[in-house]
Amino acid sequence: MKRCVSTVLMIVLLAFPSLHIAMAQADIDRVAIITPASRTNQAWDQQGVDNLTAAGEELGIDVEVAENAGYEDITPILQDLVDDGSDLLVCHASGYQTVCPEFAESSGVPVVVIENPGAVQEGLVADIETQAQEAAYLAGVLAGLETKTGTVAIVVTGEPPTWNYMTVGFAEGLHSVKPDAKLLYNSIGEGSYDDAAGAKRVTETVLAAGADIVFGQGDGAAWGMIQAIRDHNEQHADAPAKFIDVIGDKSDSEAKDFLLTSVLFDYTATYLQLIDDLEQGTFGSVVTMNVENNGVRLLEPEIDVSEENWAQVQETREKIVSGDITVSAIGDADGVHNRLKELFPDS
Amino acid sequence: MNIEAVMTAILSAALLSAVPLVLASTGEAIGERAGLLNLGTEGIMLVGAFSGFWVSLRTESLALGLLGGAAAGCLAGALFGIGCVVIGADQVLLGLGLTLAGGGLTAFLFRELFGSSQPLLPTSAGRPFNTLAEHLPVIGPGVFGQKWFFYVAWLIVFGAELVMRRTTFGLRIRAVGESPQAVDAVGISVTRTQCLAATIAGCLAGLGGAGLSVMELGFFQPNVTLGLGFIAIALAMLGRWTPWRIAVIAIMFGLLRGLGSGLQLTRWDVSPDLLQLLPYVGVIVALILTGKGLRMPSALGQTYAQRRRRRPATGSATQE
Numbered sequence: 001m002k003r004c005v006s007t008v009l010m011i012v013l014l015a016f017p018s019l020h021i022a023m024a025q026a027d028i029d030r031v032a033i034i035t036p037a038s039r040t041n042q043a044w045d046q047q048g049v050d051n052l053t054a055a056g057e058e059l060g061i062d063v064e065v066a067e068n069a070g071y072e073d074i075t076p077i078l079q080d081l082v083d084d085g086s087d088l089l090v091c092h093a094s095g096y097q098t099v100c101p102e103f104a105e106s107s108g109v110p111v112v113v114i115e116n117p118g119a120v121q122e123g124l125v126a127d128i129e130t131q132a133q134e135a136a137y138l139a140g141v142l143a144g145l146e147t148k149t150g151t152v153a154i155v156v157t158g159e160p161p162t163w164n165y166m167t168v169g170f171a172e173g174l175h176s177v178k179p180d181a182k183l184l185y186n187s188i189g190e191g192s193y194d195d196a197a198g199a200k201r202v203t204e205t206v207l208a209a210g211a212d213i214v215f216g217q218g219d220g221a222a223w224g225m226i227q228a229i230r231d232h233n234e235q236h237a238d239a240p241a242k243f244i245d246v247i248g249d250k251s252d253s254e255a256k257d258f259l260l261t262s263v264l265f266d267y268t269a270t271y272l273q274l275i276d277d278l279e280q281g282t283f284g285s286v287v288t289m290n291v292e293n294n295g296v297r298l299l300e301p302e303i304d305v306s307e308e309n310w311a312q313v314q315e316t317r318e319k320i321v322s323g324d325i326t327v328s329a330i331g332d333a334d335g336v337h338n339r340l341k342e343l344f345p346d347s
Numbered sequence: 348m349n350i351e352a353v354m355t356a357i358l359s360a361a362l363l364s365a366v367p368l369v370l371a372s373t374g375e376a377i378g379e380r381a382g383l384l385n386l387g388t389e390g391i392m393l394v395g396a397f398s399g400f401w402v403s404l405r406t407e408s409l410a411l412g413l414l415g416g417a418a419a420g421c422l423a424g425a426l427f428g429i430g431c432v433v434i435g436a437d438q439v440l441l442g443l444g445l446t447l448a449g450g451g452l453t454a455f456l457f458r459e460l461f462g463s464s465q466p467l468l469p470t471s472a473g474r475p476f477n478t479l480a481e482h483l484p485v486i487g488p489g490v491f492g493q494k495w496f497f498y499v500a501w502l503i504v505f506g507a508e509l510v511m512r513r514t515t516f517g518l519r520i521r522a523v524g525e526s527p528q529a530v531d532a533v534g535i536s537v538t539r540t541q542c543l544a545a546t547i548a549g550c551l552a553g554l555g556g557a558g559l560s561v562m563e564l565g566f567f568q569p570n571v572t573l574g575l576g577f578i579a580i581a582l583a584m585l586g587r588w589t590p591w592r593i594a595v596i597a598i599m600f601g602l603l604r605g606l607g608s609g610l611q612l613t614r615w616d617v618s619p620d621l622l623q624l625l626p627y628v629g630v631i632v633a634l635i636l637t638g639k640g641l642r643m644p645s646a647l648g649q650t651y652a653q654r655r656r657r658r659p660a661t662g663s664a665t666q667e
Contacts, residue, residue, distance in 0.1 A: 046463060187619035194571075198604075200564060205353060205612065207356070
């Protein structure tokens with residue numbers, strides 16, 4: 001009898017594929033996000049948590065947060081989240097590119113990964129491409145127009161794909177308006193996202209080398225860069241330096257006096273789309289955040305920037321959206337070093 | 348590129364960043380000299396860093412913040428001393444517990460008190476010898492352009508060196524770490540000496556943590572020390588439990604760290620990751636070169652049961 005029923009079911013499923021898809025649809029009650037560092041770091045981790053919370057509120061679903069998970073094996077944490085009833089896991093770090101798809105395969109619970117399109121699997125793994133190189137290009141244009149010394153610095157807390165995309169985008173933007181600029185590139189250390197002391201030390205070094213604009217890519221470490229610039233500006237009031245931040249908006253912090261702009265990330269629309277995909281049974285694709293869909297954008301400067309310069313940035317944005325300007329998407333560290341040498345051989 | 352300015356920045360940052368490390372490491376050295384291996388230095392530094400930051404923010408005084416951080420460190424150090432000397436808890440377990448508790452507690456308190464905001468302390472602090480800074484290139488601004496706490500910290504380290512070498516109290520600490528039985532036999536309280544050493548070690552670790560959050564960074568973040576406490580423990584051993592040696596190694600460590608950043612600016616065709624290994628390679632080389640004949644305090648890590656004393660009827664002999 002059982003065999004009979006299953007045979008009939010199989011025939012029905014094969015005969016009516018739409019019914020098959022309908023059965024794969026899911027009701028989402030709870031989603032979870034796992035972050036390597038603190039959800040209150042006003043950077044990468046906080047942005048992901050805040051945006052997923054906003055998406056959850058809009059849809060009326062619960063959001064569970066597992067923060068400070070670090071970069072060790074997070075499988076037990078993922079299992080805990082599933083045991084608590086999470087229907088979707090957002091693995092909010094490029095460092096989770098491998099462990100999360102593996103967990104999805106073994107548990108059958110869908111996951112979202114960052115910067116790993118190769119892992120995409122229908123119904124199980126979706127990928128977010130935070131290729132912010134386009135917005136970083138705009139930041140580079142603004143830096144090129146605003147620098148007084150002609151020396152601009154990039155300080156990074158490692159060389160993950162997300163940072164690398166932005167580094168190249170920024171350098172290309174700077175080169176487009178000021179090809180004779182000097183670009184200093186300095187990495188604090190691999191995975192040093194929260195090394196505030198290291199960030200302060202390195203930023204002091206690039207400021208001493210003449211940089212008057214620092215494009216800082218760090219999470220908690222960004223505060224070290226900010227303090228280095230504050231310190232510098234107090235001692236060199238006649239030649240103050242400016243800061244360009246990434247991911248979050250720090251314009252209500254002490255940095256507001258010298259925050260030139262920020263490459264802002266907004267995952268809300270992306271998360272809404274991914275949850276909808278899961279509910280509709282179409283989960284498992286690559287979702288790209290770019291300037292056109294406002295997933296990444298440039299923060300409007302609150303400090304004194306000439307209207308002419310800001311207008312030029314807006315014009316450049318239109319050119320990117322229309323396809324007149326194409327920004328390189330280089331995610332690997334060697335590629336970044338080579339591109340920087342090509343663009344600024346004398347730096 | 349202004350090479351002189353870059354070298355000055357590297358030297359200046361190396362000297363300043365060595366301060367928390369030297370203070371914590373000197374404290375650890377004093378504790379280890381007394382036979383106490385405190386693996387909780389990281390946790391105590393975090394407690395000091397958070398307390399110092401909080402007090403500074405509330406009182407708007409950097410000096411009070413530093414005192415607050417030191418006081419919190421003293422308390423944590425005293426707890427460690429009482430735990431392992433009086434109660435007889437395992438030093439390693441208690442130390443690791445302190446590290447975990449310090450990290451968890453300060454992260455929790457920071458979240459509770461400040462939520463997702465990141466308050467910053469003022470970066471301006473007195474630079475008492477700034478006028479001397481202009482006369483010497485590189486070394487002038489690097490050494491004389493520092494904030495006042497820098498000089499106070501080095502005075503403390505110098506004082507610790509004197510106390511350990513030249514005073515009876517220093518001798519007692521060293522003797523307790525070598526032979527607690529002998530110290531006990533001559534009527535000196537091993538318990539009191541070790542508890543005092545643990546408290547002093549805690550004070551210095553707390554001050555080091557506060558120095559990091561209040562003077563070097565000007566803010567606190569959960570786990571802001573990033574393993575500095577463990578480096579301090581290694582440094583204490585590498586410096587053979589002698590403050591001046593510890594200071595020299597800490598500065599070299601800082602310089603090598605700064606050199607990594609400086610070399611990146613030259614676009615030297617070497618991976619930044621390799622350059623960042625420099626200070627750690629330096630420590631390994633130093634260990635190999637100086638490790639020969641390294642002798643730890645004989646009673647390090649051992650729990651000594653203080654003899655119970657009975658007032659002697661006639662003589663001065665003590666008995667169990």
